[in-house]
Amino acid sequence: MTRILPKNKLDDCIAAWQKAGFSVLAPVQRHGMSSFGEVQKASEMALDLILTERTIKDHFFPQTEPLIKYKISKHDIDSETMTPPERKRIFFGVRPCDASGLEIDDPLFGWDYKDDYWFRRRENSVIVSIACSEADDFCMCTSVKLSPDSTRGADVMLRPLSGGNGWQVEAISERGTALCDTVSSLLQEETAQAAPLPRVDGKFDVEKVMEWLADKENFESRFWKDISMRCIGCGSCTFLCPTCHCFDIQDEGDTYQGIRRKNWDSCSFALFTMHTSGHNPRNAQSTRWRQRIMHKFNYYQGKFGVNSCSGCGRCTRQCPVDMGITETLQAITNLPR
Amino acid sequence: MGIQEQYRSEAAELLSSGEVKLVIGFGAGSTADRRRPLFARTPEESEKLVLDQNCIANLTTYLVAGGLLTDGKKVAVFLKPDGIRSLNILIAESQVKAEQVVIFGFAIENNEVTPLEGRSISDFAKLGEKLRTATPPPSVQEEAERLEAMGSSGRFEYWKEQFSKCIKCYACRQACPMCYCRRCIVDVNQPQWVSTSSHTLGNFEWNLVRAFHLAGRCAACGACDRACPVNIPLRLINYRMGKEVKEAFDYFAGESSDQNPVLASFRQDDPETFIL
Numbered sequence: 232m233t234r235i236l237p238k239n240k241l242d243d244c245i246a247a248w249q250k251a252g253f254s255v256l257a258p259v260q261r262h263g264m265s266s267f268g269e270v271q272k273a274s275e276m277a278l279d280l281i282l283t284e285r286t287i288k289d290h291f292f293p294q295t296e297p298l299i300k301y302k303i304s305k306h307d308i309d310s311e312t313m314t315p316p317e318r319k320r321i322f323f324g325v326r327p328c329d330a331s332g333l334e335i336d337d338p339l340f341g342w343d344y345k346d347d348y349w350f351r352r353r354e355n356s357v358i359v360s361i362a363c364s365e366a367d368d369f370c371m372c373t374s375v376k377l378s379p380d381s382t383r384g385a386d387v388m389l390r391p392l393s394g395g396n397g398w399q400v401e402a403i404s405e406r407g408t409a410l411c412d413t414v415s416s417l418l419q420e421e422t423a424q425a426a427p428l429p430r431v432d433g434k435f436d437v438e439k440v441m442e443w444l445a446d447k448e449n450f451e452s453r454f455w456k457d458i459s460m461r462c463i464g465c466g467s468c469t470f471l472c473p474t475c476h477c478f479d480i481q482d483e484g485d486t487y488q489g490i491r492r493k494n495w496d497s498c499s500f501a502l503f504t505m506h507t508s509g510h511n512p513r514n515a516q517s518t519r520w521r522q523r524i525m526h527k528f529n530y531y532q533g534k535f536g537v538n539s540c541s542g543c544g545r546c547t548r549q550c551p552v553d554m555g556i557t558e559t560l561q562a563i564t565n566l567p568r
Numbered sequence: 569m570g571i572q573e574q575y576r577s578e579a580a581e582l583l584s585s586g587e588v589k590l591v592i593g594f595g596a597g598s599t600a601d602r603r604r605p606l607f608a609r610t611p612e613e614s615e616k617l618v619l620d621q622n623c624i625a626n627l628t629t630y631l632v633a634g635g636l637l638t639d640g641k642k643v644a645v646f647l648k649p650d651g652i653r654s655l656n657i658l659i660a661e662s663q664v665k666a667e668q669v670v671i672f673g674f675a676i677e678n679n680e681v682t683p684l685e686g687r688s689i690s691d692f693a694k695l696g697e698k699l700r701t702a703t704p705p706p707s708v709q710e711e712a713e714r715l716e717a718m719g720s721s722g723r724f725e726y727w728k729e730q731f732s733k734c735i736k737c738y739a740c741r742q743a744c745p746m747c748y749c750r751r752c753i754v755d756v757n758q759p760q761w762v763s764t765s766s767h768t769l770g771n772f773e774w775n776l777v778r779a780f781h782l783a784g785r786c787a788a789c790g791a792c793d794r795a796c797p798v799n800i801p802l803r804l805i806n807y808r809m810g811k812e813v814k815e816a817f818d819y820f821a822g823e824s825s826d827q828n829p830v831l832a833s834f835r836q837d838d839p840e841t842f843i844l
Contacts, residue, residue, distance in 0.1 A: 262729045263799045284798065294735055295765040368599045461605040463629065465739035467797040481764055494764050497737070502755045516634075551743050551795035552625070553597045553604035 232420045236389065237397040240417040241273035248321055251413050253357070256290065257323040258283045267322060278324050281365050282543060286473040287322055287329050288336070291352045292495075294470070298348075299491040301484070313490075315351055321410065323359045328372050328543040330360045330384035332473025338535040339476055348493070357410045360385035361398065366429040369544030371557050373431045377542055380428055387411060390425040399425050435560035437528070437538065443563050444529040450521070454566065458559050459520035461552045466497030468546035468555060469523070474539045477503075498522050524559055571683045572619040575646070575672045580611035582644055588670055589639075592630050593646040594623040605630065619646065621679045626789040628654040632748040637668050644670035649684070650789035652692050653699055653822030654745045657785055659689060660827045663748055666690065689825050696823035704788070704807060712807050731771040733798040736764065740792035740802055741778065746785045753777060779805045784813040784830040787822045 236244070245255050249271075257276040259268040266285035270276055277283075301310040333353070340349035362380035363370075372378055382388050386407030389398035400418060402408040411418065443449055469475040479496040483489055496503055499520075504513045513519050531539035540556060547555025569577075579591040595606030595616050603622045607630075608614040628651050631637060647655065652673060658664040666689045673684030673692065686692055703709070715723055738754070741747040754762040754774060762777055763770035786806040793803040813819050816839075819830040 262733060263801070264733050295767050295770070460607050461630075463633070463739075463742040463795075465742035465795065466735075466737035467739045467795070470735045470737045471797055479764065481760065483763060483765065492765050494766070495735070500738075500755075502757070547598060549797040551739050551791075553602050555598075558598060 232422055234400040234411075235392070235397050235419045235421045235423055236400050236414075236417070237419060238273075239396075240414075241276075243417050244414045245271065245273065247414050247417065248410075251319075253319045253321045255321045255323055256287075267325075270323075276324060278361065281363070281367050281370070282326055282328070282545070284471070284545075284549065286332060286471065286543070286545070287325055287358075288332060288473050288476075290320070290322070291333060291349055291356070292336070292340075292476060292478075294495045296348060296493045297490050298480075298493055300489075301491070302488045303486065315348055317351070318355060320352075320356045321359060322356060325358050325360045325385070326363060326543070327360050327377060327379060327381040327383070327385065328370075328541040329473050330358050331377055331381055331541040332384065332543070333358065334384035335474045335537055335539055335541060336476050338537075339531075342535075357386045357406050358384060359387040359389060359407075359410070361389045362391065362425075363429055364391045364426050366431045367544075367548070369548040369555075369557070370429075370431050370542065371434045371544050372542035374434045374557075374560070375437055375538060375540050375542040378428070379431060393424045393426040395426070397423070399423065434557050435564040437560070440560045440563045441528055441532065441538075443566065443568075444525060450525075454562070455517045455521040456515075458562055459517045459554070462499075462516045462520055462554055463552055464499055464501065464516050464519070465551065466495075466499045467549055467551065469497040469499055470495055471545040471549055473541055473543055473545075474527075498526070520554075520559075524556070527556070528560070571674065571681055572617070574683070575619055575674075576614055576617050579608060579614040579617060579644060579672070582670065583608065583614060584611045587642060588644045589641040590636075591617070591644040591646075591672075592627050593617040593672065594619060594625070594627075597622075617646075619674060619681055621676050621681060623674075623681075624648070624676070624794075626651045626654055626743075626745060626787070626791045628658060628745040629743060629791065631655070631669065632658060632663050632745060637664060640668070642668050642670060644672060646672045646674065648673075648789075649675055649695055649699060650787050652684075652689070652695060653787040654789060655689055656692075656696065656822040656825045656827070657787060657829075658745065658748075659825035660822075661785075661829055661832075666825055693824060696820075700820040700823050708803055708807050711801065712804055712811075715804060715808075727772075727775075728768065730800045731775055732768065733800055734766060734771040734775065735798060736766050736771070736774060737797060739795040739797060740800075743791040743795035744782075745787070745789075745791070746782060747778075753781075775800075775802075775805070779809055782806055783809040784817070784819060784821050786810055 248255055254269050256267045257270045258280050259275055260277045261268060265280055265283040267287050267290060297313045299310055299312055340346040382403045386404045387410060388401045388403055391398055402411045477496045478493050481492050481494055483492060505511045527539040547557050582588045591608040591614055593606050594603040595618055597604040601622050627645050659666050670687050675682050675684055762773050790803050796802060813830060817830050
């Protein structure tokens with residue numbers, strides 16, 4: 232016997248969660264783009280998508296975030312710290328790769344300084360993952376040692392039933408158990424088979440890749456120039472990545488008033504490392520692409536013991552010139568040693 | 569011999585004779601129907617060139633990237649008619665020297681690839697006129713008319729929604745052959761002229777700045793539109809700007825390589841109705 236959430240009880244679940252003070256966010260297709268958005272009804276959810284084009288990262292680390300408001304008058308300087316609204320949220324239908332992405336980023340935002348903006352949102356959110364029932368050519372979770380039903384970063388794991396009429400429910404964390412309790416009357420005890428997981432073939436050998444990256448001799452390898460020749464230097468791979476987290480601080484306003492903001496930034500941009508003097512230590516696209524790969528599969532691992540990639544494949548899927556992590560790591564795997 | 573094989577062997581000849589230092593074409597991509605830019609420097613590498621109905625990217629972008637042509641050497645590039653149009657604009661704007669580019673021209677019609685005669689930009693003089701008088705793709709025209717019928721407040725709402733998706737990844741700029749500025753205005757940060765924030769104002773600023781900078785310069789290749797990871801229909805903006813310029817100045821960007829760029833030149837009989 233397993234606990235089951237029948238699909239036709241989803242509307243009741245949403246209502247119950249809303250009554251308990253939660254906003255419910257789910258995959259939606261709006262204005263020609265798929266992302267996580269607030270929903271009132273199950274019919275608004277786009278649960279058949281393999282993956283949304285945007286990640287849930289956007290809701291924890293928004294692309295632009297006001298930090299401080301300031302006002303300078305004749306005798307006083309006023310400043311006000313702006314904090315994100317205290318809002319309890321449920322993310323329903325998160326894919327395991329995106330949920331893992333949040334957990335991968337946690338140590339980064341809590342390392343030398345606890346980023347209140349990130350953790351306040353993390354603490355107020357419950358992640359309800361749904362295991363994948365389909366994968367596409369770009370999915371690569373298994374290559375980074377995750378899986379289509381990985382529970383990393385999830386509070387509740389739902390596994391689609393083979394009949395397609397509901398999900399097996401497994402609470403992963405305390406927060407998940409508490410969430411399941413709020414809808415316990417809607418869940419049923421049944422014997423129902425979960426649908427088989429999609430096959431996600433291994434695309435590269437991450438151990439081999441890490442070993443090659445760790446060899447300092449390879450830092451200046453010709454490989455980096457060859458692999459990144461067609462990179463046009465946009466930031467789409469970094470901004471669609473569930474784990475990329477770089478930002479820039481900008482003051483917007485004039486001498487008398489303004490707002491300090493935290494905005495997404497990307498290591499793909501030449502401006503990212505441009506010094507005030509005009510010198511740029513990463514003055515070619517190949518050095519910037521190398522940085523992205525090194526950061527994800529070497530530096531991050533060294534600092535936090537985990538690779539900064541959850542295998543969603545968006546970097547390749549949406550790349551205007553068909554580049555991405557998969558091809559690069561495949562090429563490294565196949566390099567003669 | 570099919571066109572792919574013909575161009576492969578011609579590319580190999582150009583490379584082995586040293587006539588060109590590089591051939592920019594298409595290669596196999598990460599899925600069966602994806603093609604990716606391929607850079608062949610040796611005759612062997614030119615064997616990997618692919619040419620079929622999936623080769624839709626505008627490769628002129630690479631001609632103006634990273635100082636590729638500054639050594640004066642020649643480069644060969646695979647171009648569709650919209651790519652040839654872009655090349656005309658780049659030559660007219662003195663960004664590329666005509667004699668440095670060997671063209672492997674091709675057209676895709678009804679999923680069929682046909683070769684275009686000629687290897688130098690001067691061989692394509694008639695193509696410009698053909699493009700000028702061609703009707704734009706019905707999908708773009710219909711959508712543009714639908715927006716036109718909305719009225720200004722409806723259009724404003726439409727673009728507000730579309731621009732709200734913008735993440736300022738600048739894929740549109742990076743994919744565009746006309747965005748060749750060494751330092752884009754949004755990257756000028758002492759002081760910061762255009763806001764880097766992706767709020768409503770910042771997103772409008774960026775997309776409008778780009779639209780204005782492309783007025784009378786866009787080859788309608790659709791590279792920006794295809795590159796946009798959040799599906800903003802940028803083709804509609806450029807279509808509208810192109811129409812505006814055509815009506816005001818009877819000018820079609822990229823018709824020939826010896827055009828005077830419309831917004832960087834003047835005629836004595838230019839209308840002066842905007843002067844109060």
